[in-house]
Amino acid sequence: MSSSNPGSPSATATSSSSASSFSSKAHSCIQALSSILSTVPSSVSSSSSLLHDPTVSSQISTLLRDPDSGSGDNNLCRWLYDTFHSPDPELKLVVLRFVPIVAGIYLSRIALRKSLAGFEAILLALYAHETTARDGQPISVNVPDLTQPSIYHEAKSSVKTQATELNLAVISPTLEPHGTMRSSRRARIVGVALELYYSKISQMPVSSKLEFCEFCDIWATGIQNKPSSSSSSKQKTILLPWELLQPSLRILGHCLLGAHKSKKLYEAASMATKSLYERSLHDIDAKAILATSSLLRLEKMALDPKLNVDHTEIDMSLAL
């Protein structure tokens, strides 16, 4: 499922020259990790194997769910923070893989007045990375009307205006640098971490996406809807402003309608979408109602065999 890295020739050249330094960095990271986890399989030797190894992931996930995991002196948080700051982009992906758990547990524990400095450091590091990467520009999308011709259609634009009115929609406003986690900016900082996660989602393993769906359920309704387990524990819901909701909806859209083959992920995403729909009705949030209800309808349509005819099939009526 991982795609090839879209790199220019110069990027691949530099990566090959520093490949040795990256691999040594990966080694030292894995070494550091072995002192924190109980077992690290010997098959884990490079950053991509670290990303996909299920034993390592499940151990890290369990440790992160520990009641005291987010504090400032926690080893695992420190490891995640250091790993994210390494120059190897593959190692950054390893940290990104755990964003759903870190964000989920962090937000759920806010009301408990525990020390969460470890989680905050990781989230702030992700936020700082995005702030530098975006260089003070917002992420915007131009939504054109069809009067201007595009590469996909002709248009009868009789009046050639000099400057067509840009219908610029801002998907993600400009980021201000934040050194500390201020409560009023918490949702934005976590939202930006989720946006970063979404930008690399095609390279994330399925287990990471499953964790995200699980936390969506908890955020929305407080009920952990695990398809496998019968128990559902009641936890506190969190405030879901648009800054958190929008990236979550994009991730769920990928889990539900993206080109992957995991049935488990599909079911988990379906439940998470239903939870978010109920939550958007509860908050009477019009945009969220529109987005979640359309996802639910699309999911139903995807399952309907009458609507999914394969037009590329050969017409066999002539054969016999």
Next chain:
Amino acid sequence: MADDETPSQTQESSTAREFSANGTSMSTTDVEAKLDKGNIEEAESSLRERLPLNSESASCNPKTATFRNEHLNPNSSSVSSSNYSSSHENNCANLDSQSQQAARLVLEGVYLKVKSLQKLGKFAEAAQDCTNILDAVGRIFPQGIPDAQVESKLQEMISKAVELLPELLKQAGKYQEAMAAYRRVLLNPWNLDNDCCGRIQKAFAVFLLHSGLEAGPPSLGAQADGAYVPKNNLEEAIPLLLVLMRKIHHGDIQWDPSVLDHLMYALSLCSQTPVLSNQLEELKPGVFHRTERWNLLALCCSGVGQNKAAMNLLRKSLHINERPNDLTALLLAAKICSEDSQLAAEGVGYAQRAVDNAKRVDEHLNVGLRMLGLCLGKQAKVSSSDFERSRLQNEALKSLDSALSFEQDNPDIIFELGAHYAEQRNLNAALRFAKKYIDITGGSVMKGWRLLALILSAQQRFAEAEVVTDAALDETGKWEQGPLLRLKAKLKVSQSRPMEAIETYCYLLALVQAQRKSSGPMKIDSQVEDDKVKEFEVWYGLAALYSSLSHWKDVEVCVKKAREMKQYSAELVHTEGFMHQERGEIQEALASYINASLLDPFYVPSKVRIGALLSKLGSNSLPVARTLLSDALRIEPTNRKAWYHLGMVHKDDGRLADAIDFLQAASMLEESDPVENFRSIL
């Protein structure tokens, strides 16, 4: 090839591969050898010689023979992809139907192989072969496929191959190549029919929206002059979906609800629901039930704050003859009404219906109750009689309490209860709720901090209020600190520290001016207006502060600066009136206050001041004063100055018992007066 013989059954043959028709048969080896050498015409002619076939059977038999062959043995290279490419180069200029048939035969064979590989799960190989088909077609028709001259079966096969290639690449997990394939398919002229083209465009749009992979901009060769070129996935997907919708509107392709749903998803993420409204309006009647269309349109309008339009639509949809019990529509209507006191009474009706319906279906009852409480509270604000006001307020509190009983930890309900109790000056209860709200939200919502600080100030606990404000300032980002800093300045004034208050204001002013100059070209109009309002409030606050210290020169400067931000403002005119009054210029003061009242008929301080001045001008003007002060109390029942002056009016008129009541009320209110009006919170 135009024999009249009927096609016959093809023989089942798993060991010897042979063609057969009409009783004769031949082994395939000979034909295959010729195909392998790349000479299709010879292969075809040998087929023709040995098997007397009419054109129809000629098309099915080799096809099925090859198909069965490949089904059993996909590794056979009987129709190897590279071989026909060279032969086709010879066919470039020759577009007559015979060579088209030849090409079609071979390409169909490859296509069968492709489909078989797909069914066997060998997607990468299938994709490679499919690409080869398209390459070959590209060589046959280097200028693109002309409309009328292509044989229909060849066109059909090309269309299928073109539709299949991106799907194969997706199934093989080669997502970047799939993106490129989609673009190749859609941007080159393959003479696809509307349905096929529509399907491919939809598949591409869905892939762009949900694959999680950025496609990158299309190559420069694809761009025509002045054409719009997308720069990211959303910018490419949304116009594709709009193009599809346009085809649906024109009837070129059939109605497909998934296109609208994908568009709905994409546009609501971008907060561009007005574009969605346009699309919904263009749909022909009958596609949606009219109430469904109205409800969707109302959601689109409400999503961008066009509440008036949303209400108009919801009124139609919730009419007794339409669908009056739709829960989502009722809740949306109640919510919009709860934000506007003029609509609050109507909102109560919708909320009550929502509650009744929710009881029947057992869902979202607490939401209905909460909306009911909010609407009743808002309605109480504009009620004309004291009795009705207290009745409505009690009912509002009852509703909110029952909503809370369903959901103890709903932060919105907790905040609203706190604000209601605060307005009723039940400060202990209000304090409990305000503290709980901050705990639950982790201090992330500013209005919670403000409520707590105001309640503490109303309890005359100014030092603690200032501590709370400082804590809130720590937790708030720089650009949102405005209201908190204003609050802090007022608290300092209450603690008789005016110089510090001025410092706070100056700091705030610097902040606001920096914000106005900082954000670059991406500023939209509403942001510019917002910044002006913020700066206006700072100057006005400073003017009010200086006028309480009687620094009239400074007041004049501040008023002038504030007027640059907002020219016609009742507050500024009122401040000038106060200045005149303190300087003894009573006529000018009265004129200013009256002007302020004319600018804003709901501006209470001016009414109170006019009433106060008139009450001192003699017994003839006492009734006028009384009317004005009563009017002020109607708008703001907790205005202690209005109570006080009204008490004095009663005293001057000789009604001492009334005067005592009013003055007592004024005194009680003074003991529980917050530094800012509680109304500014809700």
